[in-house]
Amino acid sequence: MELLEKAALGNKTLQNRIVMAPMTRSRANSEGVVGDLTKLYYTQRANAGLIITEGINISRQAIGSPLTPGIYTQEQIEAWEKVTRSVHESGGLIYAQLWHTGRVGHSVERNGVLPVAPSAIAIKGQQHFTLQGMKDFETPNELTADEISEIVLDYGQAARNAMAAGFDGVELHAAFGYLPNQFLAESANVRTDAYGGSIENRNRFVVEVMQELVDATGKDKVGIKLSPTNAYNNIENSDPVAQFTPLIEALNEMPLAYIHLMNAMFPLDQYPHYPKNVMETFGSISKHPVIANGGYDRETGKAELANGIAEMVSYGALYLANPDLPRRFELNSELNEPDRATMFAGGERGYIDYPFLQN
Numbered sequence: 001m002e003l004l005e006k007a008a009l010g011n012k013t014l015q016n017r018i019v020m021a022p023m024t025r026s027r028a029n030s031e032g033v034v035g036d037l038t039k040l041y042y043t044q045r046a047n048a049g050l051i052i053t054e055g056i057n058i059s060r061q062a063i064g065s066p067l068t069p070g071i072y073t074q075e076q077i078e079a080w081e082k083v084t085r086s087v088h089e090s091g092g093l094i095y096a097q098l099w100h101t102g103r104v105g106h107s108v109e110r111n112g113v114l115p116v117a118p119s120a121i122a123i124k125g126q127q128h129f130t131l132q133g134m135k136d137f138e139t140p141n142e143l144t145a146d147e148i149s150e151i152v153l154d155y156g157q158a159a160r161n162a163m164a165a166g167f168d169g170v171e172l173h174a175a176f177g178y179l180p181n182q183f184l185a186e187s188a189n190v191r192t193d194a195y196g197g198s199i200e201n202r203n204r205f206v207v208e209v210m211q212e213l214v215d216a217t218g219k220d221k222v223g224i225k226l227s228p229t230n231a232y233n234n235i236e237n238s239d240p241v242a243q244f245t246p247l248i249e250a251l252n253e254m255p256l257a258y259i260h261l262m263n264a265m266f267p268l269d270q271y272p273h274y275p276k277n278v279m280e281t282f283g284s285i286s287k288h289p290v291i292a293n294g295g296y297d298r299e300t301g302k303a304e305l306a307n308g309i310a311e312m313v314s315y316g317a318l319y320l321a322n323p324d325l326p327r328r329f330e331l332n333s334e335l336n337e338p339d340r341a342t343m344f345a346g347g348e349r350g351y352i353d354y355p356f357l358q359n
């Protein structure tokens with residue numbers, strides 16, 4: 001398998017195995033509506049086998065960070081429709097990443113309303129970016145069982161909205177410490193009802209949401225992003241293998257498009273018991289195609305495919321900075337460097353102005 005080979009994803013054919021990883025760029029307006037720059041940004045990258053959008057808030061309650069887009073108002077849906085049409089006209093495929101930030105938010109970005117989470121436990125030792133500067137995390141409100149059921153339905157509605165907006169499918173963001181990942185983590189979920197207290201109960205929310213997404217979109221149109229060894233945003237498990245193995249087995253029973261697995265992106269010195277190789281430990285259990293993510297370049301991406309577990313590799317920072325990444329990989333040419341200062345701000349700067357290769 002090579003990065004530039006075609007791949008099957010459900011009943012769709014990907015033009016290559018290079019996936020654009022989901023990346024928040026904070027270029028929506030204050031109503032969570034994306035504009036022409038976002039259309040251009042994704043259209044420039046329609047050369048990917050698959051684009052996975054930035055995290056898209058499924059509801060007003062889901063919002064955690066400034067100027068992130070939504071898919072719960074008609075105006076937001078119509079704005080995304082322009083993006084998907086343009087990407088399709090350029091020959092690309094695009095999934096919407098569905099996002100609920102849970103406790104990774106701040107009331108100053110939420111009209112004074114505290115974030116919600118499985119348990120009333122604040123993130124410590126980190127701060128959150130807001131338009132009023134960096135802020136300590138607040139203690140979130142613990143969700144009631146009824147509120148959890150409403151969120152599951154919100155995911156379903158967001159998925160239907162995404163399909164109405166012309167997306168090819170949806171990805172549940174269950175990685176990097178956001179709401180679904182909070183349910184999976186012993187450090188963030190100390191509930192004693194059906195959603196906590198045991199491995200099966202901690203997995204329940206993600207399984208329910210995935211079933212809801214499948215019901216909303218149909219077969220082979222739902223993916224999930226997991227980061228089983230991520231400790232960022234105070235996510236800890238005493239035994240990630242014990243937690244994630246039954247989850248992946250439950251996902252195997254659903255008609256999904258793929259599983260997107262993220263490597264640990266921070267040193268795991270404090271977690272010597274965590275497995276070192278995410279693809280071998282977790283990817284090998286998946287019956288669905290695996291997308292490998294986290295820290296890959298051309299050579300390591302190629303090597304990952306050669307291992308025979310992942311069928312596709314997703315690129316974040318490199319795709320952000322190189323709108324023609326597949327061509328650069330094909331020619332083994334130089335890469336533009338990502339500019340950190342414009343990752344989450346800057347309008348068109350660092351968004352749609354990274355140069356393409358000449359010829």
Ligand SMILES: Cc1cc2nc3c(=O)[nH]c(=O)nc-3n(C[C@H](O)[C@H](O)[C@H](O)COP(=O)(O)O)c2cc1C
Binds near residue numbers: 175262295317
């Ligand atoms: C600017 C930026 C924004 C990101 N936003 C998201 C996001 O909205 N959803 C998500 O799942 N991951 C997000 N990520 C993580 C990437 O999808 C990816 O997992 C990470 O960058 C590692 O891949 P890479 O080494 O190829 O960049 C973001 C990364 C960057 C650089």
